[in-house]
Amino acid sequence: MKIYRYKQNNRISWGILKEDNLYPVKGSIFRRFQVKDNAVPISDVLLLPPVLPTKIVAIAANYKDHAKERGRPVPSEPMLFLKPPSSLIGPNDMIIYPDLSKRVDYEGELAVVMKKKAYMLSEDVPTSSYILGYTCFNDVTARDLQDKDKRFTRGKSFDTFGAIGPCIATDVIPERLKLKTFLNGKLRQSASTGNMIFSVPFLIRYISRIMTLMPGDVISTGTPAGVGPMNPGDRVDVQIEGIGILSNVVMKVR
Secondary structure (H helix, E strand, C coil): CEEEEEEECCEEEEEEEECCEEEEEEECCCCCEEECCCCEEHHHCEECCCCCCCCEEEEECCEHHHHHHCCCCCCCCCEEEEECHHHEECCCCEEEECCCCCCEEECEEEEEEECCCECCCCCCCCCHHHEEEEEEEEECEEHHHHHHHCCCHHHHCCCCCEEEEEEEECCCCHHHCEEEEEECCEEEEEEEHHHECCCHHHHHHHHHCCCCECCCCEEECCCCCCCEEECCCCEEEEEECCCEEEEEEEEECC
């Protein structure tokens, strides 16, 4: 099942995709819901970020090849940082190139969307019931500012630096997905999510013992090797098997 959040006639709804039509949802996608019959073609709506989280927990250096290209040691435990919800944009929205930065990078990632509250989960607790599904994420990064600060907050937190979507896929297996990132149609990243150092279940349990995860919260699981700069006018596409393609164009505001 693929869950989309969309706007039509100034009304925001969630819907389930069947072929090329969206069927509106009655009720909460985080609990029990019904699928209505009045379908709308997906081409007739504006797609929005598929979820509105209270927080975005991102994982640094969760692929060995990316840790190597960034000159970092392979971590012995997850390296966490937060991106603000104000950074979120949806499919086809513009990534704004900030005046403060001279290098802005793409980072294609698999993201987890939480279904219910997770707090202090022990090692023997299955995590599948806590997960609503998975989506594509572009952890846009002002690389020069990150390197200058030796911290993540400024370089990761600009408005539009959290591209997410196009949907939440509920039926994929997170350890078996092909992840690819294209810049202007040219392949820049290609990896299997099975190469992550820390798995999705491990990350959920680990994070839940630090902060409470709420329904709709997003965990972005890290990027593989191949990150690189984007420039105004560029298009970046994050493609994940079984989920879809998240496309955004970079622009500079004068």
